[in-house]
Amino acid sequence: MTTGPHVVVVGAGAFGTALATVIAETGDSRVTLLARRTETVAEITSTRRNEPALPGITLSAGLEATADPHVLKDAPIVLFAMPSQAQGAAARDLAPHLSDEAAVVVCAKGMEKASGRLLTDVLAEELPRQHVAVLSGPGFAADIARGLPTAMVIAAAALETAASLAQALSGPTFRLYPSGDRIGVQLGGALKNVLAIACGIVEGAGLGDSARAALISRGLAEMSRFVADHGGDAATVTGLSGLGDLVLTGTSHQSRNLRFGIELGRHGNADGWSGDLVEGAFAAGVASRVAAERNIDMPITDAVAAIIDGKLDLATAIGRLMTRPITQEF
Template sequence: MTAETPKGIVVVGSGAFGTALAAVASASDKVPVTLLTRRESVVDDIKTSGRNDDALPDIDLPQSLQVSIDPSVLEGADIVLFAMPSQAQREAARSLFGFIRPGTDVVICAKGIERSSGRLLTDVVAEELHLHNVAVLSGPGFAADIARGLPTAMAVAAETMDRAAYLAEALSSPTFRLYPSADRIGVQLGGALKNVLAIACGIVEGAGLGDSARAALISRGLAEMSRLIAARGGDAETVRGLSGLGDLVLTATSHQSRNLRYGIAIGREGRARTETGELVEGAFAASVAASVAAELGIEMPITHAVAAIIDGRLDVKSALEQLMTRPIRQE
């Protein structure tokens, strides 16, 4: 592990997850941490009340946390966390390119695949920033739990294990533990696909199909996840870790999960809702993952079913009939 120590951390994005990451990084008192937002109201709220109630109601943020709307704060950062939604990552990287110094470690903190291209977010951001050292942070962690200092463990994957270990050490705290990985492909696909599978688990719950069906879905969903990861050049074993199984269990069982709640609504109504009122990353990822799997010749029946339901091509009853009448094969 490298002995270098970062001089500054900037978290880009003042939503719930970005605010939580900035809070836990600042609370560790290792280095100065700045939350970069586009909204002056967030700056005013944090400076006057010590909270970002729009994103994390009733949670006090560390007094040491700095907040700014000026992107020039990025020029003094050694580590930059991109905590905006997955489909906004390219635009954000493009707009901030002139402020991020060469050699800066950029860490993607979103779970998804770019919808327009089917590419992984690390590839998208690396292209826009002309950087090689783009990492990804993923795993089982709700923003409110992280910000409150509840024990949380996640994974951080970088181009090399040494770089991942450096980032894990720099970003971990007594309540927020990161485990290093060199499998950026597996960690990203695990984070994206678990949202799709969480929607499927929500459909099972909303339709009243029982816990046995949920358990079967989780186990077969993990098999789908591992097949796609291997086909894209990642390590299939990554699904057994925090960014795969760990994140899926959390997101597929806790009602804090927006993806699960979205699936429950679908299961109750028998078809997809056109408006959710919330950001549901799995709704974006489903059709992209299904398309990528089809191009690679990978069987992912659960993912395809979720995509078809969300796209309005299947109702829940028809999708379940298709899944339950598939040929029986050796597990």
């Protein structure tokens, strides 16, 4: 018998399915995965698999699945695990079904493309009665679903809310650290995708591991400036949602952002890319535009955005970065 809160995970992609199964494995809470397609629900119910999202992985026996949004009405914790650009529309569609007391957790890494707003701000506008939190950090969906040790961050406006959510969602293999810095946690998660693309460009172009290390270090400096300018704590980017996530996605070929960057580095464009959605490709242009508007120095982010848009070739980008005025590191 479960004693914890009812947790609903919205979005039956790889990350949403992984979160749902690892939380269900704790056995403390009733966990429901809310999918769009009835076929997905039928597959999970009958086979304990979601092959299109997580091939070869058996899901928790305690995980329920449904396509009926009415399941949200009695859920005090709801995780939004759809892509970043779909979060606002999902909030509008599901708002009538949500409890006023629900905590809604953003589980996507990005910024709204049109406005440059944080996703928690987008959801707070659509869901003014609910608490809006954010989950971010280094964790590949397949690793989480297989029960491999993973640590991430959950941030809310009130640290007490974050701590309560961390306690409810953590388990033997999935540990959440609470934070009160929603700005820093979100921007770290969004910008590390851009820097992971840059790491891929370095690898694809054969520029060497020394260049990757320099890029990670200077990329963190860009992230800290961006976070501080937006009112977050610059130190947050040295934690799991910044440095931790960047080390993971900037070095592992499980990262689609890294693989996308490798394609750019090898060919100078992504015309041959046929993989899944790349969140960093959205975030690069948004962050570069916002940085220009706010006069934040973001040379690596600017270069990645320009290469993706076809406005800058790789050789010129490298030349510009390496001939910038020499200044103190800090």
